Amino acid sequence: MGIDIWTDGYIFGRAFTYTRTMSQAANQDADVQIIPIDGATSINEFLAGQLKPKRSSLQNTPQQSTFKTPLPVVPITVKSAVSRSSSSALSKSVRKVQSSRYDIYSSTKTVAGGLPSSTVNTTIRYERSYVIVAIVEGRGLAKGEVGLASMDIRHPELCLTQFADTASYDRLHIKLQILNPIEILLPFVCGGSSLLHRGDSKHNFFAVVDSCNPTTAKSLELMTSQKCVTDTEHSLFGVLNHTFTAGGQRLLRSSILQPSTNALNINQRLDAVVELLANEPIFSALRSIVSRMLDVDRLITLCSHTPNNETIKIIEFKMQQLLHLKHTLEYVDQLKEKIGLLKSPIFQNCFEMLNDTRFNDILVKIYTVINEDARVSKSVLDMKMQKCFAVRSNLNGLLDLARQTYSELLIEIQRTCSAVVEETGIPFGIGFTADRGFFLKIYANRNTFPKNPPPLLVNISKRSNLVTCTTKGLIKLNDRVTEAKTEIMLMSNIVITELLASIRGNISCLFNLTDVISKCDFISSLANNCLMANSYFCALFLIPDSNECLDNAFLEMYRPIFGDSIALQQCRHPILENFSANPIIPNDVYIGPAANFVLITGPNMTGKSTYLKMVAVVQIMAQMGSFVPASNPVVRIADRIFTRAGQNDDMENNKSAFQVEMNDVSYILKNFTKNSLIIIDELARSTSAEEGYALSHAICEEFIASQAFVIFSTHFLDLANLDGLYSNVENFCFSAQIAGNKDKEDKIVLNHHLKRGSYRGPLYGFEVASLSKFPVEVIDRARQLAMEIRAQREANANHDDLEIRRKRATQKLAFRLKQAKENARTVSKEVMIEHFRNLKAEYLNEIAECDALEKLVNDLSPNFNDIS
Incomplete structure (x- = not known):
């Protein structure tokens, strides 16, 4: 075997x-x-x-x-x-x-x-x-x-x-x-x-x-x-769930919670998505076929397990699943035809699994027993009729006799209902439910149902404007219909059991069919998510073995490339983008081997937490084989993704918010690797400022010494000094601005744009405090003290730190130029020129900032010497 x-x-x-x-x-x-x-x-x-x-x-x-x-x-x-x-x-x-x-x-x-x-x-x-x-x-x-x-x-x-x-x-x-x-x-x-207390057993x-x-x-x-x-x-x-089948939904769920770390498998998924987007007619046809194919898992259950006690419900279930199998197998050839037109390895593998003669053998065996026009229906009554007349005639004499009796009873029910309409003068219709069987119904808003109904009508029920009732004769006919249907099911079960036994030997191909349907549903769901964006985009990636380019794809999502860094231009949070009523502000992301620790500062409500979550979610989307909402995305494959966000205590386990936070960070420190992605949002907020800063500083040093990619947001502005101590630390911030309004009152403006450097103002907390009707003199005094503290902190920056920053800027420029050389084959000449211009501008800005800070130190030093 x-x-x-x-x-x-x-x-x-x-x-x-x-x-x-x-x-x-x-x-x-x-x-x-x-x-x-x-x-x-x-x-x-x-x-x-x-x-x-x-x-x-x-x-x-x-x-x-x-x-x-x-x-x-x-x-x-x-x-x-x-x-x-x-x-x-x-x-x-x-x-x-x-x-x-x-x-x-x-x-x-x-x-x-x-x-x-x-x-x-x-x-x-x-x-x-x-x-x-x-x-x-x-x-x-x-x-x-x-x-x-x-x-x-x-x-x-x-x-x-x-x-x-x-x-x-x-x-x-x-x-x-x-x-x-x-x-x-x-x-x-x-x-x-041996047990000391028998109660434990x-x-x-x-x-x-x-x-x-x-x-x-x-x-x-x-x-x-x-x-x-x-x-x-x-x-x-x-956001990503556009699947039709339960198998496709399971595959999507497992891919989100357990994204692959195999670059070959990820790229094969991406190739499949790109090929579907490049062949819209095939993509639409594939989605249409998959949506009609039903889950055959339950039929596999019937073929591999025989119930000991077969009730009428089980027999009906078997008949329904057999019709589902027939319905699904009838679309196998169409699915194989469409998949055969695609060249991606995933679709080629699916085509090989569908290129199995056992599918046709099973369908032929089903046709020998089941009528070819028997179908699956969403209507309860129609599905009931399909089950009763699914088996072909002349296979079982008792079955044919029972179905003849069943048909005669249905005709008798129609005659009975017509007689009730003639006798009462009420234009009843015939209704049916699985519980009540056949009954009379009428919509009372037509003023056709009398206030005092005739005694012929029983079990009268009013729900909204619908009135239902029945008669004693109709109840008896329903009982006879149930008996006839039971006889039909028992006779049909004999034929169905023999049919299931004959196809049991070929059941392994049904497992392959389930896998193919799940994969096609999953891949088409990822492709459909790309098409839901309505912005013009020209892809830079050619279809494998083809010179065709996606010149007319309407996408806001791009195919990720896997390298040794994370570089995302104009990146957006996929969940926020789909459900936010406000315009989404995109931001750039860069984390590389030479700058693997990103420190983000800024006031509340500026977007720090959203930015951190955006990076992690985009990382997961890339590793599951999906396009991502960012331009020219480059992603490093992560073996683990860790996040520490929020501030919640654990009352059940008697843990404070700070203890829960430390437990999470302890787990991260023990389990992260050099290929991990770590997201930490505002660490140590639940303790004193001194302890919080000291813990954050020590934890940051552990991450800085590794090669893991870390994004760390904080309100401890002194942590920004790590930029001068370690060459692999980058400082970024979300800023806020003060703008005046018509009433000549200052108003805080949040632009949600990430920019290089640590946060330097304005002092946003005082604006929030003023909304609480604080005494003006208290806020003014606090603002004065804060400005003095900040000025003194900036003045303490010495020339050695500035020289380190200059050298670090030069080293970073050299590394990025080397990295650009390695990626030169994957991007166009125009993109490379624009990238070099941006590198030059960033380098000159950083040198100019160091020069300005050095001048500020020289100007303020005499003043602080006089104060001391």
């Missing part, structure tokens, strides 16, 4: 996925070995008893369990549980979470026999998860590492991950957030011990909820808005 091994680098740990197809498992006498997790007594008897782990002591060498049967798909409940018997630090960490998980359906119905109902809770846009996770902690030489096995029970795929973690299992929390499991298995660490379960909601995903609003955890629209997921 061949085992497909897929590997990819991800931001959160190293993963290896082992896959086998259903046909391989069913047709070949091959073994697939898995590591048993001791104490796995849930998940419906651990996958319905077909995967039985051999119990072994964790102190000994783990034994392996072997199974030769196809991976079964089992009924799932919404309970997310871990056994209370686990008493290790690992189990305590997993249990130490809240009870409000927003990305798992909490009210999804499950029909008898364990098959999910077609009616689901659509309040939240996330697709229900079917992932089960087993976790074990390393011992001996592997101490400090965590082993994790995850499996979506609808797919024959087992993912094994091993990574080093902290004592608080922070990386495990992040991984669980990405996987979004409905159930977690933990080992019995005390399985061989009760079946107690603890919900694994929101345990892995990392700070980054929350602060950047990747999946939900910070204002409301159920609001997915005002998030990065909501």
Whole structure:
């Protein structure tokens, strides 16, 4: 048996996925070995008893369990549980979470026999998860590492991950957030011990909820808005989500939370997006086809798992999913035709998976049993009729007889309703619902329904302007219709069961079909997000193996290039751009090896936090294979993305806002690497000024000594002196201006533009204080003292610091010229000339600023000497 091994680098740990197809498992006498997790007594008897782990002591060498049967798909409940018997630090960490998980359906119905109902809770846009996770902690030489096995029970795929973690299992929390499991298995660490209190043996379960909601995903609003955890629209997921299928939505979600670090895979996604944008007719046709193709995951469930007790609801569900499969397979040839016209590696791979004769074989088998004109309908009554008459005639005599009876009953219902209309004189219409069956209805606003209805009418119900009722004769006919429909379903089930058994051997191709639909839906969603911008743009990137250029693409988003720096021109926050009523002010971003620490100062409400989040969100978009809202974007691939923003305490764990802040920073300091992107917004605001400045200074020095890219915003203006101590520190600020109005009153003006240098005024806090009706003399005195302190601080800058700044400016210019030479092949001559002009202007401005500051020091030194 061949085992497909897929590997990819991800931001959160190293993963290896082992896959086998259903046909391989069913047709070949091959073994697939898995590591048993001791104490796995849930998940419906651990996958319905077909995967039985051999119990072994964790102190000994783990034994392996072997199974030769196809991976079964089992009924799932919404309970997310871990056994209370686990008493290790690992189990305590997993249990130490809240009870409000927003990305798992909490009210999804499950029909008898364990098959999910077609009616689901659509309040939240996330697709229900079917992932089960087993976790074990390393011992001996592997101490400090965590082993994790995850499996979506609808797919024959087992993912094994091993990574080093902290004592608080922070990386495990992040991984669980990405996987979004409905159930977690933990080992019995005390399985061989005797219980002192029998009460502990009760079946107690603890919900694994929101345990892995990392700070980054929350602060950047990747999946939900910070204002409301159920609001997915005002998030990065909501901005990028133009998918039609559940599989495409799952792939988008995992790509946002776990962007790839493999440059080859990212560029292949970008190539696919570019090719779709360059071929608009194919793009539109592809979107149209994908929107019509239904999710076949549930049919895979039917083919791989046979319910023990088949009720009428299960039979109807089987019939509906079979019609879904027929409907989807009828579009496979169209999808293959459109994908075959594309040359990107992703689409070529999809074409190879669709170039499988088993799709046509399955469709031919379905046509031998199901009428070709049977279709999927959104109407309840129409879908009911499609199910009853889906199976071809002359396959089962009893089925044909039951359908004839059913048709006669429908005609009798029409006659009965017509008789009621003639007898009462009320122009009733015929209504139908799944619960009530057929009934009479009329809109009362037409003044046609009498105030005193005739006694023939029963069960009269008024809702708004709609009046519904029925008769005793109609109730009896509904009962007979239900009996006839039940007989039809039972007879149809015999034929359907034989059909499903005949196509079970080819079920592995349906997994490939699901993957193809998900990929096409995901890539087209990214391309559609680009087309939603309405600004003219000429791309500089040619289509692979073609001389065609995107000269007529209407885009405000550009394809990122991956290098050793982050350079974004006219960058905008993608979430803010989509939902803000005010014009968006774009800003430039540059972080490079020679200037990897960016310090941002400025007053409140100028845009510091938005700027920091913008950089992180654009980084994620680039690494997931999306175009980004910035001109000529260059991005360095980050292996980890850390954020520290906000100021919230943790009352449940008795932690102050400052302690929560220090815990987050401690985690960052222990886990960041030279390829990480770190975003820190206004650190140490919750403590004294002296302690806050000292902590911020020490933390900044740790980051400055590394090669990680760091953006650090602060109100501690003295931190700007780091610019003179370290050559890799850049100072930027968001400024504010004072402008007078018609009433000759000063007014603060915020332009939200980032500029080079540290913040020097105006003193914005005094303007805010004046709005609170402070005494004028108090504010004037405070402003005078602040100006004296600032003047003295600027005067303390000595000639040595200025000389360091001059040398640093020269070094920076040399590095940027070298970098421009390396990127000369990827940009046009005009862009390079403009870039050189900007470099020259920045260098001359910085030298001029040093000269002006030196003159100021020389002028003020005698005055301060006299004061001293």
